[in-house]
Amino acid sequence: MPELPEVETTCRGLAARLEGRRLDAVDARVPALRFPLPDGFARRLTGRRVIHLGRRAKYLLVHLDDGQVLIGHLGMSGRMRVFAANGAVPPLARHDHVVFRTDDGAEIRFNDVRRFGFFDLTTEDALAQHPMLEPLGPEPLGNAFDAETLAAALAGKKTPIKAALLDQRVVAGLGNIYVCEALYWADISPRRSASSVPGKRAERLVPAIRRVLSEAIAAGGSSLRDFAHTDGGLGYFQASFAVYGREGEACPRCAEARHPCRVRRIVQSGRSTFLLCSAPTIG
DNA sequence: ATTGGTTCCTGCTGGC
DNA sequence: TGCCAGCAGGAACCAA
Numbered sequence: 001m002p003e004l005p006e007v008e009t010t011c012r013g014l015a016a017r018l019e020g021r022r023l024d025a026v027d028a029r030v031p032a033l034r035f036p037l038p039d040g041f042a043r044r045l046t047g048r049r050v051i052h053l054g055r056r057a058k059y060l061l062v063h064l065d066d067g068q069v070l071i072g073h074l075g076m077s078g079r080m081r082v083f084a085a086n087g088a089v090p091p092l093a094r095h096d097h098v099v100f101r102t103d104d105g106a107e108i109r110f111n112d113v114r115r116f117g118f119f120d121l122t123t124e125d126a127l128a129q130h131p132m133l134e135p136l137g138p139e140p141l142g143n144a145f146d147a148e149t150l151a152a153a154l155a156g157k158k159t160p161i162k163a164a165l166l167d168q169r170v171v172a173g174l175g176n177i178y179v180c181e182a183l184y185w186a187d188i189s190p191r192r193s194a195s196s197v198p199g200k201r202a203e204r205l206v207p208a209i210r211r212v213l214s215e216a217i218a219a220g221g222s223s224l225r226d227f228a229h230t231d232g233g234l235g236y237f238q239a240s241f242a243v244y245g246r247e248g249e250a251c252p253r254c255a256e257a258r259h260p261c262r263v264r265r266i267v268q269s270g271r272s273t274f275l276l277c278s279a280p281t282i283g
Numbered sequence: 284a285t286t287g288g289t290t291c292c293t294g295c296t297g298g299c
Numbered sequence: 300t301g302c303c304a305g306c307a308g309g310a311a312c313c314a315a
Contacts (some may be wrong), residue, residue: 003308034291058309076308114292116309159286168310175308224308225295269287
């Protein structure tokens with residue numbers, strides 16, 4: 001999916017079109033995505049005005065004028081696409097599961113091939129205690145995320161640092177791609193045990209995570225198979241991947257060398273990890 | 284309390 | 300060319 005940079009890009013695209021607009025129609029075309037849609041989903045949204053679009057980790061937050069908050073998650077393959085009233089509106093596509101229409105005639109479609117995405121409805125008052133949001137760790141681009149808090153979250157964890165960074169309770173918003181990239185730039189082996197990272201490695205890791213995410217957001221995210229912007233455009237950060245999906249290629253830091261390090265793919269907890277063949281592997 | 288394995292769903296790719 | 304196993308950006312759930 002969509003990891004933090006892709007959700008942030010989606011959030012910004014939606015904000016430009018949705019903030020201040022009233023939802024005139026909501027069409028839930030399937031009863032359930034990953035989870036059943038909340039009871040009265042369309043009814044509770046119809047007629048509400050959108051006050052603000054926000055993001056927490058990989059969750060989209062749509063704040064409404066009656067105190068409700070629509071929580072959206074894009075899962076692995078979900079995307080939001082906006083069609084302006086004055087533009088061409090193509091017929092509904094396969095996997096267009098939810099359609100929102102605004103008072104200016106625009107249409108917002110949630111398309112999700114694998115249906116791992118979901119929506120939920122809560123209220124402003126209950127938002128922080130929502131079961132999906134409450135356990136989340138700090139925002140990696142926020143002030144609360146630093147080497148000290150990361151070290152505390154990793155202390156005593158026997159799991160590899162790769163798996164620990166995918167745990168949204170440690171830091172919220174990273175996924176498989178950006179974890180691989182951040183560990184590469186921090187020069188930390190994904191196989192190293194999480195408990196051995198606090199200290200100098202954590203001090204390298206925090207800025208590496210921040211930089212990778214910031215640059216990815218600036219590039220409009222990464223478009224591999226599914227991700228596209230709300231206007232249909234593509235992100236281009238995939239062109240800047242150092243290791244993700246680059247098995248066998250030369251390490252960008254030593255590509256000019258006679259015998260450059262090469263990128264290797266391993267499997268950790270059932271998922272691909274990309275790392276340098278020369279990276280240390282001791283935990 | 285952690286940790287690892289499984290599962291939800293569809294589509295694409297690579298090997299035979 | 301066709302078939303099918305394996306894999307894909309997430310994360311809740313379950314069992315150990």
